[in-house]
Amino acid sequence: MPHGVVKFYNCDQGFGFITPFGGGRDVLVQAPEVKRSGIGDLLVGQRIQYEVADRETGHGDEAVELSLMAANEDDGRLKRFG
Numbered sequence: 892m893p894h895g896v897v898k899f900y901n902c903d904q905g906f907g908f909i910t911p912f913g914g915g916r917d918v919l920v921q922a923p924e925v926k927r928s929g930i931g932d933l934l935v936g937q938r939i940q941y942e943v944a945d946r947e948t949g950h951g952d953e954a955v956e957l958s959l960m961a962a963n964e965d966d967g968r969l970k971r972f973g
Contacts, residue, residue: 893918894940894960900925900933909939909954918943920954928957 893911895918900907905922918941925933933939941954 892940892956893943894938897933897935897937897939899935902932907933909941916951918952918954920957924953924955924957930957930959 895909895911898908898910908917938960942956943952
């Protein structure tokens with residue numbers, strides 16, 4: 892299962908991006924998938940596991956089946972947008 896770190900997430904706009912560990916293009920994550928996962932809001936810096944699905948528009952990949960990798964301590968680096 893791929894994993895990465897939340898680069899950006901805005902709950903008001905309903906989307907964000909995950910940067911995969913090991914490099915590669917950022918992966919889109921949308922609010923309905925976050926809600927379906929039961930995570931709540933994503934915070935910048937959180938480590939996430941996810942499955943990759945092709946986007947219907949054909950422009951990159953989308954993260955689905957999200958889960959937190961480990962407890963993330965809020966040391967002041969995690970940020971909430973929106």
